[in-house]
Amino acid sequence: MGDQRDIVLIGSDAGGTMTDMLVVDKAGEFIVGKASTTPRDQSIGFANSMIDAAEYWGMDWQKEAKNYLPGIAGIIYSGTSMLNTLLTRTGKKIGIILTKGFEDSLIHERGIGVHASYGYQDKIHPVSHIHNEPFVPKKLIRGVTERISMFGEAVVPLYQGEVREAVADLLDRGVEGIAVLFLWSYLNPQHEMMAAAIAREIMKERSQEVPLYLSCEIVPITRENSRLNALVLQAYGAEPAREQLFGIERMLHQDGYKHPLQVALADGGIANIRYPALFKACFSGPVGGILGAKYLSQEMDMPNLLCTDMGGTSFDLGLIMGGECSILREIELARTVLNIPTLVMDSIGAGCGMYLSIDPESKRVDIGPDSAGADPGPVCYMMGNETPTVMDCVLILGILNPDYYLGGKVEVDWDAAYKAIKEKCADPLGIDPYDFAEGVLDLINVRMREHIGTVLSVRGYSPADYYVIGYGGAGPTFLAGYTAGLPFKGVFTVPWAAAFSAFGCAAADYLHRYQKSTLVALPPGSDDGMKQFMAMTVSASWAELEEIAAREMEEEGFKREEISFKQVAYVRYSQQLEDVEVISPLPRLVTAQDMDKLIEAFEETYSRKYVHAAMFPEVGYQIFEIGLLATVSRPKPLLRKYPLEGKTPPGEAEKGTRQVYFGGEWRKANLYEMDLLRSGNEVEGLAVIEAPSTTMFVPLGKKVIVDEYKRCWLKEV
Amino acid sequence: MSKISYSKEVIRDLIEGKLPWSQTKSIISGYKDEDRFDKYVEVLQEKVAWQEKILLPLTHELYIVQKGSDRIVKCSCGQEFGDYRVNWKLNALIHVRESEEEVKELYPYPSAPDAEFCEIREFYCPGCGTQLWVETVPFGYPLVFDFLPDLDTFYAEWLKRPLPSQKEFTDLTCDFIAQNWAE
Ligand SMILES: [Zn+2]
Numbered sequence: 069m070g071d072q073r074d075i076v077l078i079g080s081d082a083g084g085t086m087t088d089m090l091v092v093d094k095a096g097e098f099i100v101g102k103a104s105t106t107p108r109d110q111s112i113g114f115a116n117s118m119i120d121a122a123e124y125w126g127m128d129w130q131k132e133a134k135n136y137l138p139g140i141a142g143i144i145y146s147g148t149s150m151l152n153t154l155l156t157r158t159g160k161k162i163g164i165i166l167t168k169g170f171e172d173s174l175i176h177e178r179g180i181g182v183h184a185s186y187g188y189q190d191k192i193h194p195v196s197h198i199h200n201e202p203f204v205p206k207k208l209i210r211g212v213t214e215r216i217s218m219f220g221e222a223v224v225p226l227y228q229g230e231v232r233e234a235v236a237d238l239l240d241r242g243v244e245g246i247a248v249l250f251l252w253s254y255l256n257p258q259h260e261m262m263a264a265a266i267a268r269e270i271m272k273e274r275s276q277e278v279p280l281y282l283s284c285e286i287v288p289i290t291r292e293n294s295r296l297n298a299l300v301l302q303a304y305g306a307e308p309a310r311e312q313l314f315g316i317e318r319m320l321h322q323d324g325y326k327h328p329l330q331v332a333l334a335d336g337g338i339a340n341i342r343y344p345a346l347f348k349a350c351f352s353g354p355v356g357g358i359l360g361a362k363y364l365s366q367e368m369d370m371p372n373l374l375c376t377d378m379g380g381t382s383f384d385l386g387l388i389m390g391g392e393c394s395i396l397r398e399i400e401l402a403r404t405v406l407n408i409p410t411l412v413m414d415s416i417g418a419g420c421g422m423y424l425s426i427d428p429e430s431k432r433v434d435i436g437p438d439s440a441g442a443d444p445g446p447v448c449y450m451m452g453n454e455t456p457t458v459m460d461c462v463l464i465l466g467i468l469n470p471d472y473y474l475g476g477k478v479e480v481d482w483d484a485a486y487k488a489i490k491e492k493c494a495d496p497l498g499i500d501p502y503d504f505a506e507g508v509l510d511l512i513n514v515r516m517r518e519h520i521g522t523v524l525s526v527r528g529y530s531p532a533d534y535y536v537i538g539y540g541g542a543g544p545t546f547l548a549g550y551t552a553g554l555p556f557k558g559v560f561t562v563p564w565a566a567a568f569s570a571f572g573c574a575a576a577d578y579l580h581r582y583q584k585s586t587l588v589a590l591p592p593g594s595d596d597g598m599k600q601f602m603a604m605t606v607s608a609s610w611a612e613l614e615e616i617a618a619r620e621m622e623e624e625g626f627k628r629e630e631i632s633f634k635q636v637a638y639v640r641y642s643q644q645l646e647d648v649e650v651i652s653p654l655p656r657l658v659t660a661q662d663m664d665k666l667i668e669a670f671e672e673t674y675s676r677k678y679v680h681a682a683m684f685p686e687v688g689y690q691i692f693e694i695g696l697l698a699t700v701s702r703p704k705p706l707l708r709k710y711p712l713e714g715k716t717p718p719g720e721a722e723k724g725t726r727q728v729y730f731g732g733e734w735r736k737a738n739l740y741e742m743d744l745l746r747s748g749n750e751v752e753g754l755a756v757i758e759a760p761s762t763t764m765f766v767p768l769g770k771k772v773i774v775d776e777y778k779r780c781w782l783k784e785v
Numbered sequence: 786m787s788k789i790s791y792s793k794e795v796i797r798d799l800i801e802g803k804l805p806w807s808q809t810k811s812i813i814s815g816y817k818d819e820d821r822f823d824k825y826v827e828v829l830q831e832k833v834a835w836q837e838k839i840l841l842p843l844t845h846e847l848y849i850v851q852k853g854s855d856r857i858v859k860c861s862c863g864q865e866f867g868d869y870r871v872n873w874k875l876n877a878l879i880h881v882r883e884s885e886e887e888v889k890e891l892y893p894y895p896s897a898p899d900a901e902f903c904e905i906r907e908f909y910c911p912g913c914g915t916q917l918w919v920e921t922v923p924f925g926y927p928l929v930f931d932f933l934p935d936l937d938t939f940y941a942e943w944l945k946r947p948l949p950s951q952k953e954f955t956d957l958t959c960d961f962i963a964q965n966w967a968e
Contacts, residue, residue: 189814198810427816
């Protein structure tokens, strides 16, 4: 029997390669677990990762799970099984009924689809572009005559006979589900509803039943192409993923867990795994980190926080302003553009697993764009890859401990890494392998630093207004490098940085986001009558969404009075392409003055997002989309404060010294165990602070100060 | 610096479209192999029965070859189309589809080109009957001369081995028409 702990929350993030686990106890202490992701049955990876985590508290989870699970208040999972379903093309056999004339939409796809996910060089070389094979073949797509206009009027009636034929034919072909999408159905769902009724009738006649997916219910928002992709994702990929999630939930319930399993959504919300629009969970891992940072931002009074996440393949930035993060309404995933509201992230290819090569013409060092991932991994993994990666450089420079990689659970081969770097890169350039490796780190740091500079400066922000948090497996290792020279308010990481996305899932709100398209226009000089009419249009849509939200959340087991709503409108200056998400100052707009208040809130957000001089009230305003945030409070990890102790780390935290190549020469670096550092301790560079799942590098001239929350602040000496 | 080079087998599979897309993509996206052109031409040369040296492939079946001191266009079957600076289409068999019925034989609605406005010209080899090329142009538009390469510059400056006898780099199509078909 291990320590007696009151485990209250578990957050889990199943990435493409590793499943991270963050376990939180009542006192606010965390442990981190890791295990390989098991795509076929994700409950195995989940269980292994949990076993790994529990070991740090001396628990044998397999035996003791029953003692803890009944008392746990929440388990949140974010996984990649949906993405995996798309990548391996193993989804359901789906039929689609579309407005006649649009049957080839999936084949034509968005132009961006031919080069989505490519690196920059491939993007600009059309010879490498290729169309994607649609997830639904043409023979399972039927067009029927009908037309709803852009004002929501039925200008061509629905030809019901064609619907009958289409449904019967698709059923004959053995489809496992039928998706229906008619143009502009989010303004008038009448035709989709009629088609659904006909389909149900036919299924009844045939005593055969398959699920129906209506776009007016699942994705009732503008942008027809990405809307279709999202609907297909729900029908094709989300249901197999739901089966996986039920598998994990069953396993937990067997051992006494009392609540439904929850998933993180791309828009930053959390939902029960029975949530109808489950497709929104297909991209939750990467946003987990931003959610975690948002929580720290709110709890620790850092309203402006720049999130930096460095993993194996990419370097992702997220911005938290005034404690909130912004939303993007389309994302690119598995080479398709999907209508999924997602927390804004700016990513570049800069990861620890990236391949290194030398351009034979220019002798320039190229980093990426491809990455070795976890399989085959860097050269030092000895799993068949012979092309050096960034991580191999970190290893030979002495920054990584070859005997303590992932807590000593993964064996790495220093000699193999050195040999590959020497032969493939350093010798051809005629330079020393260590100088080469240090040069690579400089190069990738410059790339990330420039990315940070760009992301802030294009928005008109100054680093001086921001704190920076570094996380992800490689974040703490490169943090000092990629923030060097930028005048941030403060730069820090946390001991659980390597499972920060899992932490974010545990710290997120139970939140659903609803969107609805609308047509609201306020031309310049609109009178009060006009404003009032538009105010009521907006309010009616909010009321409609609140109704849907309350119904859905009641089905998920909440009482109506537990739900709190935030009303949102997407406002733009007339004819501008971009709109701004505005949280309404009032729950309902009733009078012309109420409408003015919403516009004021818009202009305030707009001038903060762009600049004051960009405001353009002379043209009037438009609202094409409104939204609703429905939240229920849920338990969150307690952020524990520790008493401050002396500057000198305790003896048990010291792990001796190692030679590290820095600034062109070998130097002695002090080694520490991160988990054993105490609040108040200071560690001066050159130093390496090791944790089982990550390594923090402290260069010469820098020091780390551990504060009362155990944040590790990186400061100048 | 080690030079990048793929085996002749890989280049042969690339030409024949037998490589999986992932491999084709990595060749396209990778650094250029320095000996690609020579291996490419070698593979092509092995596929034809005649001996004239291929200077440059033009289409799937047509090549510009060195014949004595001339450079001519030649089909893989052996049929010759004359000087490479004359549009080879003048010496091909041409089938024109100009009515809606003829167009519809090939293209279902709605993919068909508009037969009121343009015609489809199909070019066939008089030697083997292979379809060599297809073009869709407005009525009366001259035969398109798709590609007149500057061979001397290519060999001298890119491959660094000039061809034995220089030819003036100019389009001789009109001269050919004047000599053969003018009154
Ligand atoms: Zn021929």
